[in-house]
Amino acid sequence: MFWRNLFKKKDVPPKANGEEEKPPAPADVSQQVEPKPPLAEVEPPQPETAPPQPELLQPPTQSPLEELPEPPVNAEPETRQSFFQRLKAGLAKTRQGFVERVEQLVSGRKVDEELFEELEELLIQADCGVPTAVELVGRLRERAKAEKITEGEDLKQLLQLEISDMLAQHAQPLKEPTDSPYVIMMVGVNGAGKTTTIGKLAYRFRQEGAKVMLAAGDTFRAAAIDQLKIWADRVGASFVSHQEGADPAAVAYDAVNAARARGADVMILDTAGRLQTKANLMAELGKVHRVVQRELGRDVDEILLVVDATTGQNALSQARLFGEAVPITGIVLTKLDGTAKGGIILALSNELKLPVKLIGVGEKYTDLRDFDPDEFAKALFD
Numbered sequence: 273m274f275w276r277n278l279f280k281k282k283d284v285p286p287k288a289n290g291e292e293e294k295p296p297a298p299a300d301v302s303q304q305v306e307p308k309p310p311l312a313e314v315e316p317p318q319p320e321t322a323p324p325q326p327e328l329l330q331p332p333t334q335s336p337l338e339e340l341p342e343p344p345v346n347a348e349p350e351t352r353q354s355f356f357q358r359l360k361a362g363l364a365k366t367r368q369g370f371v372e373r374v375e376q377l378v379s380g381r382k383v384d385e386e387l388f389e390e391l392e393e394l395l396i397q398a399d400c401g402v403p404t405a406v407e408l409v410g411r412l413r414e415r416a417k418a419e420k421i422t423e424g425e426d427l428k429q430l431l432q433l434e435i436s437d438m439l440a441q442h443a444q445p446l447k448e449p450t451d452s453p454y455v456i457m458m459v460g461v462n463g464a465g466k467t468t469t470i471g472k473l474a475y476r477f478r479q480e481g482a483k484v485m486l487a488a489g490d491t492f493r494a495a496a497i498d499q500l501k502i503w504a505d506r507v508g509a510s511f512v513s514h515q516e517g518a519d520p521a522a523v524a525y526d527a528v529n530a531a532r533a534r535g536a537d538v539m540i541l542d543t544a545g546r547l548q549t550k551a552n553l554m555a556e557l558g559k560v561h562r563v564v565q566r567e568l569g570r571d572v573d574e575i576l577l578v579v580d581a582t583t584g585q586n587a588l589s590q591a592r593l594f595g596e597a598v599p600i601t602g603i604v605l606t607k608l609d610g611t612a613k614g615g616i617i618l619a620l621s622n623e624l625k626l627p628v629k630l631i632g633v634g635e636k637y638t639d640l641r642d643f644d645p646d647e648f649a650k651a652l653f654d
Contacts (some may be wrong), residue, residue, distance in 0.1 A: 342379060359641065359651040362633025366614030370398040370651055374431065378424030387424055388413055391431075398582045398615035404622045408434055432653040438618060444602065444627035446642070447573050453485070453531040453539040455568060458604075459557060459594055460578035462493065462545030465606035465632060469578050470540050471503035472632075472640040478507050482537035487527030488513035489520045489560060492544040502541055519557065520544060521563045527569040554597040561598045576629065578604045579620070582611045591624050602629035604640075610631045613630035614652070 302385045339571060360367075373394055381387055388409050395405035411434050416427060456473065460466050486504045489510070491495040497513045504511040512527045524541060531539040543560060544553070564572055577600045579587045603626050608614055620630055628643045 278295055278520050287516045317566045327489050334651060338440060356647065356651060358639065359633060359647065360595060360638065360654060362609040363614065363648075363652050365609065365611060366398075367610075367652055369613060370394065370615065371428075378427050381424035383416055383424055383427065387427075391427070395615060397613070399613040399619065400615035401585060401588065401619035401623060404438075404615075404619045405439040407622065408438060408618070409417075411438075428653065432649050435618065435652070436645050436649035439621050439628070439648065442621050442625050442627050443643065444629060446629055447601070449537070449573065451568075451570065451573075452534045453528075454573050455528070455531075455564065456538070456540045456574045456576060457543065457564060457572050457598070458540065458560065458576055459598060459600075460541050461462060461547060461580075461590060464545070464578045464580040464583075465604075466490075466545060467496070467499050467503065467639060468621050469576075469604055469606060469630070469632065470500065470542055471507065473540060474503060474509045474538075474639070475507045475637045477538045478509065483535060484509040485527065485534065485536040485539045486511050487523060487531075487541045488540060488543045489523045489527070490544040491516055491518045491520050491523060496542070496544075512535065521560050524560050524563045525567060528564055554593065558597045559592075574629075575599060576604050577602070577626075578606060579616075581605050581608045581616055582614060584613060585619070587616050588619055588623060591620060591626060595624070595626075600626060602627045604628075604632070605643075606632035609639075617648075 285506070338505050341420050361618075370639065374391065377390055377394060391412070394411045395408060396402055401410065408431075412427065412430055415421075415430055416432065419430075421427065421430065458466050458470055470486060474486060477484050484507070486500055486509050488497040488500045490500075491514060494516070497516060501508075501511055501513070512523070514523050514526070520543065527539060527541060530536075541560075541564065543557060561572065561575070575598050577591055577594050579590060582586070583590070590605065591600065601619055605617055605628055608631055617628055617631075620626055631641050631643050631648070633639050633641060
């Protein structure tokens with residue numbers, strides 16, 4: 273199974289995923305608003321007659337996420353082969369836009385300096401960035417010389433190995449849980465895929481038997497609270513929110529304490545998407561982080577920056593400036609299936625020394641993958 277099974281050690285029967293573990297989910301709203309009144313002041317109201325617990329896994333009738341397939345309860349794990357094939361399919365555009373051009377470049381040619389210069393240009397065009405492209409070609413040049421490679425076709429295999437080695441230098445999985453709740457803080461600009469990533473992560477942990485809580489810290493964007501609530505209902509997670517326009521630090525404060533009170537294993541905190549150039553908004557993000565850290569009495573387990581792979585080199589700017597506001601622990605690179613310039617993954621890892629921990633290569637719930645440098649390079653070049 274491609275998931276790392278962080279919470280498989282929990283002594284929870286598999287059939288409980290959809291039933292016994294769910295009582296916290298509907299309780300979150302009732303704790304803030306009396307269940308009898310027809311309207312709620314803080315959160316979108318629950319129906320007056322609460323649905324049976326299994327209904328939490330059913331989508332709302334007018335969900336903006338209706339196009340996504342329903343998450344299967346206790347789904348059969350993917351085989352290694354099916355996972356690899358899906359990864360290959362997700363990287364098809366990058367393979368066509370970069371690897372096939374490399375093959376055309378080296379085909380029938382001898383290894384010389386002109387070939388290396390042209391390869392460097394291809395890497396830059398694929399969003400690897402100039403510093404990373406220069407370093408990668410330099411390493412390739414030295415390796416080709418040491419192994420006495422003279423035919424251009426042989427460079428393709430060497431390039432795959434060097435890409436894998438470069439990515440592996442800073443690769444790290446998600447941190448192992450040591451304290452409860454295991455807290456993940458999600459940051460990034462609007463449109464990068466934060467909400468979807470949170471939903472898929474929650475689904476992952478629920479399938480592993482963990483009690484999950486989602487906290488709607490994005491109180492600024494219209495409908496952000498409702499969208500996250502839909503995800504919470506779908507995957508069977510409990511939910512904490514304030515009204516739109518509330519102080520996100522207050523949401524964070526309540527979320528940490530509610531996660532402890534309800535015995536949640538995992539708490540995932542959404543934050544408002546903001547332009548990295550807005551200093552006041554970035555300062556607010558720093559405040560949210562400090563509140564969470566203070567209430568936990570320790571460091572936040574993961575602070576993940578969600579980056580859209582289609583934004584190219586702008587992703588580097590986002591990572592640098594978000595890193596000044598909060599201590600980023602890893603990157604979630606989304607929409608890799610939608611770009612022909614997947615080289616940005618190299619730039620993020622090599623230039624910023626940040627581990628890419630998760631990648632999104634499709635729309636399905638299981639298309640959010642733990643990042644493996646070797647399998648990524650193999651799927652790209654195979």
